[in-house]
Amino acid sequence: METEVIVFLILAFVAIGSAIGMIINKNAVYSALFLILNFATVAIFYLMLGAPFIAMAQVTVYAGAIMVLFLFVIMLLGAEQLKKADKGEWQKPVAILFVVVLIVEAVYLIFGGGGDLLPMINEVSEVGDPISLATKLFKEYFLPFQVTAVLLLAAMVGAIVITKQDKKS
C-alpha cells in the first residue's frame, strides 16, 4: 500500500508537471513531447488501477499514433522554429541522473524480483483485461458504444465539410 501511494505521488507530480510544461512551452515540439510524457504517465495510472488493456491502448494509440501525427503536422507547418537561446547544456547531468535511476530500477526489478511492486502489477482484476472489456463494451455498454460511433461519424463529416474547398472558388 505504501509503495502504491509513493508511486502515485511521483506519477501525479510528473503528470501535472508535464501538463504545465506542455502549456507554457513556446516550442510546439517540446509541447508535444511533454504531452507524450503526460500520456505515458496516465497510462501507468491505468496500469496501477488494474486496467492493463487501457494502459496499452493509451500508449499505442495516444502516445504513439496520435502524437506522431501531431509532430508530423507541427513539422510540416514549420511551427517548431525556436529562437536560439538555450543550447541545453544543463540537460546532460539531469539526463545522466535519470538514466542512473532507470538502471537501478531495472536491476532492482530483474534481480530483486520486483519486491512489493510485482503483486501490484499482478493484481489485474477482471475489470481491465481485453475479454472483460469487450464483454462490457458490447453488452452492458452497447448503446454508449454505438452512440460514440455515430458521434465520431458526425464529427468527421462535419470537419471535412467546413474545411473542404469549394471547387469553383
Next chain:
Amino acid sequence: MLYSMDDMFNILPTVIVVAWATALILVEAFLPKKYKFITIWLTVLGLVVALVAAINQHGIEAEAFNGMLVVDGFSSFLNILILGSGILAVALAVGYNKRFGFDRGEYYIMMMFSIAGTMLMSSAADLIVIFLALELMSIPLYIMAAFYRGNVNSEEAGMKYFLLGAFAGGFILYGIGFVYGATGATGLSQVVTAINGGVDSPTFLLVGAALILIGLGFKVAAVPFHMWTPDVYEGSPTPATAYMAVGAKVGGFAALIRIFVVAFPTLSTDLVPILWGLVALTLVVGNLVAIAQKNIKRMLAYSSISHAGFILMAFLPYGDAAVFKSSVAAALFYLLAFAITSFGSWGVVIALEKSEGKGLLLEDYAGLGRKYPALGVAMLIFMLSFTGIPPTIGFAGKFLLFKAVMEGGYYGLAILGVLTSLFSAYYYLRLVIIMFMKSGEPNIVSDRWVTLVTASSAVATVVLFMVSTPLFAWAEQAVLKLF
C-alpha cells in the same frame, strides 16, 4: 443478452433519425449537383417519418438498453417538440443557404445528427449516455455555426462555440466523474439508490452535481455561463441560430430536468439557493442587456438567455414532491411556447437579412408594418408572445410558470420574473414601435418556405393559446412517470 430488438423498437424515432442521417451522407455524396435539392426533401421526409413514429409511441413506457434509456411521456413530448423544430429549421434554411451560397446538403445531415443527439438526451437515464448524447447534439451545432465558409463572423462563431462548448463538456464529464466516485454508479436509478443508502462523501456528490449544473447551464445559456451566446447567435447563419436557440435549450433542459429530478432530489436543499441566484442573474442580465442591443440577432440572443432564466425558474421547486410535477410541466410548456415563437421571429429576421450582415439593425425594421402589414403583424404577435401578453402562447407559458413557482413558495422569484417581464416589454415593444410608427423602406426577400414558417408560427402562437389547457394537460401527463 442484455439488449434485443425490443430495445431498438423502443427508441425507434431516434433509430430512424440516426439511420436516415447516415444513409443521407452517402446519398448526398453520390447525387449529381443538379439534384442536390433531393437531400433537403429526404431530410424533411426522414424527420416526418420519425415524427410519426414518435407520435405513435406516445403513451408507451419502457426501458431500453439495460436501463440506459427511458421511454416515457417526458421523452416523447420532447421528441415531438424537437422533430417539429427540425422541420421548421429545415424550411428556414433552404432559401437562406442558397442565397448566401453555402447550400450544401451536409447542413441538413448535421442537423439530423444534432436532432438525434437531442432525442437521446431526452430519454437518457445514464450519465455516460447523457454526456455522449450531449456531444452528439453539440458537435453538429458547432459545424452549423461555422457553415458559412469564408465569412469571418461565422467562422468565429463556430470556433468560439466549439472551444467554450468543449470546455463546458469537460465540466460535465468532471462532474460525472465526481458523482461516480461518490456513488459508484452512472445509471440515474443506481445513483439514487446509492444516495438513499448513504454515501461516504456527500461533498463529492455535491461537487459533481454542481459541475453538471455548470456544464448544462452553459448549454442552455444561463448567466453567468452565457458569454458565448450573443457572439455565436450573431455570427452563425440565421437558420442555424434559429435551430440552436431551440435545439440546445431542449436538450440542455431535458438532461437538467432528468438528472436533477431523478437522481438528485435529496440535494435540493443545497442546490436551491444556487439555482435561485442563477435564475435571478439570468433574468436580470438577459433582460437588461437586451435593452442596449441595436442588432436584432443580438437582441434575440439576450432574449433567449432571459427565456432560459424563465424555464430554469420552473426548475427551482424540483425537490418538492408536491409541486415539482406541475412546475416541470410548466417548463415543458414554456419550452414549446418559446420554440414556436422563436422560430417565427427568426423567420422574420431571415426575410429581412441581406448579405454582409445588412438588414439586421433595429432601424432596418422601420416601416415594416406599413409596407408589409402581414409580416409586421406576425412579428408583433411574436414580440407579444415573448413579452407574455395575451392572446399568445407566451402569456399562457408565463402564467403557468409563475403559478407553479408560487405554489413552490418562491414568491420573491415570481415577483422578479414579473418585473423583468416588464423590462423585456420595453425592448420587444420598441421593435414594434419601430416597425409601425417609424417610416422607412425595408425590402424583404421573398422565400415561400420562410413565409410559411412565419405565418404558421404566428397562427400557432395565437391558436395554441386558445387550447393551452389541453396542451398543458398533455405536458402534465408527460411528467407523471418521471419519478
